[in-house]
Amino acid sequence: MAWTRFGKKKDMPGGLWIKCESCGAMLFRKEFEQKKRVCGTCGYHFTLPARERIEMTADAGSFEELWPDLVAQDVLGFNDRVPYGEKLTQTKAKTGEADAIVVGTAAVKGVPCALGVMNFQFLGGSMGMVVGEKIALLCELAAKRRLPVVLFACSGGARMHEGAVSLMQMAKTCGALQQLNRAGCVSISVMTHPTTGGVTASFASVCDLLLAEPGALIGFAGPRVIATTIKKELPKGFQRSEFLLEKGQIDRIVGRSAMRDELGRLLAYATGRDAVAAFKPLPVAADDEAAVAAAAAAAAAAAATAEKPRKKGKVKS
Numbered sequence: 228m229a230w231t232r233f234g235k236k237k238d239m240p241g242g243l244w245i246k247c248e249s250c251g252a253m254l255f256r257k258e259f260e261q262k263k264r265v266c267g268t269c270g271y272h273f274t275l276p277a278r279e280r281i282e283m284t285a286d287a288g289s290f291e292e293l294w295p296d297l298v299a300q301d302v303l304g305f306n307d308r309v310p311y312g313e314k315l316t317q318t319k320a321k322t323g324e325a326d327a328i329v330v331g332t333a334a335v336k337g338v339p340c341a342l343g344v345m346n347f348q349f350l351g352g353s354m355g356m357v358v359g360e361k362i363a364l365l366c367e368l369a370a371k372r373r374l375p376v377v378l379f380a381c382s383g384g385a386r387m388h389e390g391a392v393s394l395m396q397m398a399k400t401c402g403a404l405q406q407l408n409r410a411g412c413v414s415i416s417v418m419t420h421p422t423t424g425g426v427t428a429s430f431a432s433v434c435d436l437l438l439a440e441p442g443a444l445i446g447f448a449g450p451r452v453i454a455t456t457i458k459k460e461l462p463k464g465f466q467r468s469e470f471l472l473e474k475g476q477i478d479r480i481v482g483r484s485a486m487r488d489e490l491g492r493l494l495a496y497a498t499g500r501d502a503v504a505a506f507k508p509l510p511v512a513a514d515d516e517a518a519v520a521a522a523a524a525a526a527a528a529a530a531a532t533a534e535k536p537r538k539k540g541k542v543k544s
């Protein structure tokens with residue numbers, strides 16, 4: 228599977244320099260971290276540990292974690308070289324996390340919300356009983372407190388070690404989001420690289436607003452599996468954010484440096500605090516190469532169309 232090459236070794240290298248997984252540029256680690264793990268050369272967005280994501284998204288000191296002690300159980304007695312129970316213990320020790328999602332309440336730009344962030348470092352961000360339960364509990368709490376829900380997805384899909392139990396989380400999270408919707412609360416999904424399998428096929432795709440980071444791989448089955456099944460060459464950029472925006476699968480692509488502002492605006496709009504917030508132009512940060520390039524192209528296109536009528540008209544002095 229293609230996304231396995233973005234494993235934890237490359238996510239969290241220990242040296243002074245980091246090689247960009249997309250363009251191969253050598254990035255100075257300190258600068259790379261200042262840029263929120265975005266490549267300064269090509270704008271590639273690396274996967275982020277959940278706690279780092281929360282820190283850059285929520286207002287300082289506003290995040291209150293919920294249900295941190297929920298842990299998975301090896302109900303099937305699954306054994307994949309290492310028994311699942313043992314694997315869980317090892318991963319917990321290595322990552323310091325109880326499972327592949329961190330949830331809680333927070334404020335983003337002053338708007339209170341319920342926040343859930345997946346952690347790719349924990350068994351590839353796979354969705355099992357804990358991820359499903361935490362999302363369901365978070366939606367229930369949000370409905371009770373009339374809070375909007377923001378979910379950051381980053382996952383290899385359902386957790387195979389839990390078999391059918393992990394697949395049931397797809398229905399469970401969708402059901403929880405439907406109840407939230409019935410309670411009149413809004414949900415926002417942010418798909419980050421990579422969002423695949425059962426997570427794409429459930430909660431990440433059924434929220435009211437679907438955002439994605441630039442260049443994120445978002446899909447159900449991997450591109451290689453699809454290409455061999457349909458025996459056709461796949462179009463360029465297949466299953467990437469930009470391709471999916473063009474096809475109408477997602478609503479907006481938001482660069483990492485603009486994400487907090489954009490979420491703040493959407494949450495303010497969705498909760499009736501600022502009726503026009505969502506329609507104001509996107510802020511463009513200097514360190515977000517992709518956003519800068521896209522804005523420049525849009526500005527050039529706008530200038531080209533604006534010039535035409537001026538030539539025809541008599542306004543020119």
Ligand SMILES: [Zn+2]
Pocket residue numbers: 247248249250251252266267268269270271
């Ligand atoms: Zn790069």
